[in-house]
Amino acid sequence: MGSAMNPPPEPHHMPPNPPAVILVRPQLGMNIGAVARAMLNFGLTELRLVAPRDGWPNPEAGPSAAGADAVIEGAVVFDTLADAIADCALTIGTAMTTRDMIRRVTSPAGAVAEMRAAPVTSALVFGPERTGLTREDLLHCHALCTIPSNPDFGSLNLAQAVAVMGYAWVMAHDAPPPSWIVNHEGPAPQADLAGLIAALEAQLADNGWFNPAPGRSESARRMLRNILTRPGFTAAEVQFLRGVVRSLSTPRPGQ
Amino acid sequence: MGSAMNPPPEPHHMPPNPPAVILVRPQLGMNIGAVARAMLNFGLTELRLVAPRDGWPNPEAGPSAAGADAVIEGAVVFDTLADAIADCALTIGTAMTTRDMIRRVTSPAGAVAEMRAAPVTSALVFGPERTGLTREDLLHCHALCTIPSNPDFGSLNLAQAVAVMGYAWVMAHDAPPPSWIVNHEGPAPQADLAGLIAALEAQLADNGWFNPAPGRSESARRMLRNILTRPGFTAAEVQFLRGVVRSLSTPRPGQ
Numbered sequence: 037m038g039s040a041m042n043p044p045p046e047p048h049h050m051p052p053n054p055p056a057v058i059l060v061r062p063q064l065g066m067n068i069g070a071v072a073r074a075m076l077n078f079g080l081t082e083l084r085l086v087a088p089r090d091g092w093p094n095p096e097a098g099p100s101a102a103g104a105d106a107v108i109e110g111a112v113v114f115d116t117l118a119d120a121i122a123d124c125a126l127t128i129g130t131a132m133t134t135r136d137m138i139r140r141v142t143s144p145a146g147a148v149a150e151m152r153a154a155p156v157t158s159a160l161v162f163g164p165e166r167t168g169l170t171r172e173d174l175l176h177c178h179a180l181c182t183i184p185s186n187p188d189f190g191s192l193n194l195a196q197a198v199a200v201m202g203y204a205w206v207m208a209h210d211a212p213p214p215s216w217i218v219n220h221e222g223p224a225p226q227a228d229l230a231g232l233i234a235a236l237e238a239q240l241a242d243n244g245w246f247n248p249a250p251g252r253s254e255s256a257r258r259m260l261r262n263i264l265t266r267p268g269f270t271a272a273e274v275q276f277l278r279g280v281v282r283s284l285s286t287p288r289p290g291q
Numbered sequence: 292m293g294s295a296m297n298p299p300p301e302p303h304h305m306p307p308n309p310p311a312v313i314l315v316r317p318q319l320g321m322n323i324g325a326v327a328r329a330m331l332n333f334g335l336t337e338l339r340l341v342a343p344r345d346g347w348p349n350p351e352a353g354p355s356a357a358g359a360d361a362v363i364e365g366a367v368v369f370d371t372l373a374d375a376i377a378d379c380a381l382t383i384g385t386a387m388t389t390r391d392m393i394r395r396v397t398s399p400a401g402a403v404a405e406m407r408a409a410p411v412t413s414a415l416v417f418g419p420e421r422t423g424l425t426r427e428d429l430l431h432c433h434a435l436c437t438i439p440s441n442p443d444f445g446s447l448n449l450a451q452a453v454a455v456m457g458y459a460w461v462m463a464h465d466a467p468p469p470s471w472i473v474n475h476e477g478p479a480p481q482a483d484l485a486g487l488i489a490a491l492e493a494q495l496a497d498n499g500w501f502n503p504a505p506g507r508s509e510s511a512r513r514m515l516r517n518i519l520t521r522p523g524f525t526a527a528e529v530q531f532l533r534g535v536v537r538s539l540s541t542p543r544p545g546q
Contacts, residue, residue: 050441074451076444104444144458184461186305189331189359192454196329199451200458203399206439 050079054205055128055151055158057198058120060086060173063165065096070195071162072107073100078202083111084120084159100195117161117176122227125156126268129169129177130197132190139266140179144204147181152208156222160201165194175261178223178268224271232274233264236281305334309460310383310406310413312453313339313375315428318420320351325450326417327362328355333457338366339375339414355450372416372431377482380411381523384424384432385452387445394521395434399459402436407463411477415456420449430516433478433523478523487529488519491536 057075062068062085072083085092092113101108114120121127128147142150151158161177163169168191174180183192183200192200223229237257240246246253269277312330317323317340327338340347347368356363369375376382383402397405406413416432418424423446429435438447438455447455478484492512495501501508524532 070448070451073448077440077447077451079441100448102446102448145462183458185332186334191357192332193325193328193355193357193450195448196325196332196451196454199447199454203438203455203458207400 051152051205051208053152053155054080054082055126055148055160056082056084056124058084058086058117058159058161059088059194060117060120060161060169061089061164062162062194063089065090065094066100067165067194068094068111069097069100069102069104069108071198072097072104072111073102074195074199074202076104076107077199078206080198080202080205081107081110083107085111085113086117086120087115088113089164117173118226118230121159121161121176122230123157123225124159125223125225126151126154126158127161127177127226128159128179128181129161129163129174130183130201131163131169131174131180132182132185138262139174139177142179142181144181144183144201145208147179148201148205148208150179151205154222157225160198162194162197171258175258175265176226178265222270223268224274228271228274229264229269232278232281233261235278236260236264239281239284306407306460306463308407308410309335309337310381310403310415311337311339311379313341313372313414313416314343314449315341315372315375315416315424316344316419317449318344320345320349321355322420322449323349323366324352324355324357324359324363326453327352327359327366328357329450329454329457331359331362332454333461335453335457335460336362336365338362340366340368341372341375342370343368344419372428373481373485376414376416376431377485378412378480379414380478380480381406381409381413382416382432382481383414383434383436384416384418384429385438385456386418386424386429386435387437387440394429394432394517397434397436399436399438399456400463402434403456403460403463405434406460409477412480415453417449417452426513430513430520431481433520477525479526479529483526483529484519484524487533487536488516490533491515491519494536494539 057071057080059068059071068085068088075081075083088094090096092111093108097108098105128142128150147160160181161169161173163173181201183197185192237260246256312326312335314323314326323340323343330336330338343349345351347366348363352363353360383397383405402415415436416424416428418428436456438452440447492515501511
């Protein structure tokens with residue numbers, strides 16, 4: 037049985053423009069290394085770390101990276117998730133529940149199909165080992181992705197979750213874009229949206245809107261972020277809405 | 292945003308009759324525990340260990356199992372892969388290459404679809420961390436499953452490979468059985484096939500067939516196992532072939 041009778045299987049071509057992988061407050065260096073390995077296994081190369089517990093670089097990441105040194109060495113650290121996704125226009129957070137938010141939920145295959153269809157910088161966000169992403173974290177995401185798993189034992193190891201999403205990414209390579217992607221421009225970079233939210237909050241604060249009831253401020257801010265993040269506004273739409281806010285807050289001449 | 296407005300996502304129902312997971316000569320207890328966790332995440336519960344390097348039970352498996360104690364406690368140890376798959380009628384080994392054998396190669400989705408369609412005990416086989424399954428191991432498998440991955444960095448962590456296969460298993464739940472499964476009976480239990488191969492080898496040895504050239508014996512045995520394993524003979528077909536062997540080796544009266 038010579039090799040001429042048995043050509044090796046075609047190497048699987050890695051899809052272009054892979055999403056960044058963002059680990060929010062990761063705890064163990066060993067897990068960060070294992071994530072890097074899983075990423076590179078599936079052609080994902082851009083790792084971003086938000087406030088890693090034990091600082092960065094972390095020598096414990098090396099061994100479990102098992103040769104994915106380029107991913108480890110290229111990792112960039114951010115203070116906040118907002119900073120980490122500032123240039124991303126499509127941010128999907130992995131979570132087992134919606135944490136009681138109204139939020140679009142997608143599957144691994146759905147999430148990566150969306151990322152392949154949108155000609156923008158995208159990010160897959162993973163929470164800390166013990167707790168997963170908080171509601172506050174998820175408010176920054178356009179959609180949640182839930183990995184289908186055993187309802188009685190659903191908590192995946194961090195690197196295994198990244199491996200599953202990476203596999204889904206590779207498998208989506210030849211899949212047609214899902215029909216429900218109608219926004220060909222793609223959502224705006226997250227920094228644009230952050231600007232809109234900041235401007236709106238500043239104006240509302242000026243107007244005393246956050247004041248009336250104690251405790252209202254935080255929930256009102258959350259609601260704002262949620263309803264403005266969910267639609268995936270384009271850059272033009274965000275600009276338009278900033279104009280709306282500006283206009284609403286500018287008294288007409290003569291009033 | 293109350294929960295009434297936002298019902299939790301449907302719990303994903305785990306498919307029935309999951310395959311056994313067989314780890315051949317696993318090295319690190321930590322990895323066996325991580326495999327158990329990944330298994331239970333995706334509704335796989337039956338773990339079989341072939342000659343684990345550090346013996347069994349292994350206290351290092353507990354922490355990384357992260358609560359999948361039932362899988363760890365239910366693990367059964369075997370001396371050889373042949374023993375471990377004796378009751379399995381569909382055995383698929385994970386491998387990055389065919390190791391120069393003529394063998395059917397399938398994808399994760401294809402492998403699990405086959406397992407769902409065949410009403411038999413099935414097994415997913417994973418090799419040791421450092422080397423993967425040997426050619427000898429793969430000879431016992433009906434097909435190979437290659438996880439599509441980066442051609443330049445394709446070696447997956449053991450538990451991450453199990454997680455990917457588990458995810459594929461869950462995702463196959465609602466998929467229609469692939470059209471190329473035409474063997475409704477399913478392959479025979481592997482012990483039946485082992486009996487046929489042993490009987491055939493014994494007869495050939497009696498006849499001096501293995502003797503002529505030095506080194507021929509091993510490669511001839513491999514070839515036999517390969518061509519007899521690949522087709523996935525049914526139990527009836529294996530019985531039929533044993534009759535053929537018996538008949539061929541029984542001189543007709545009068546000769």
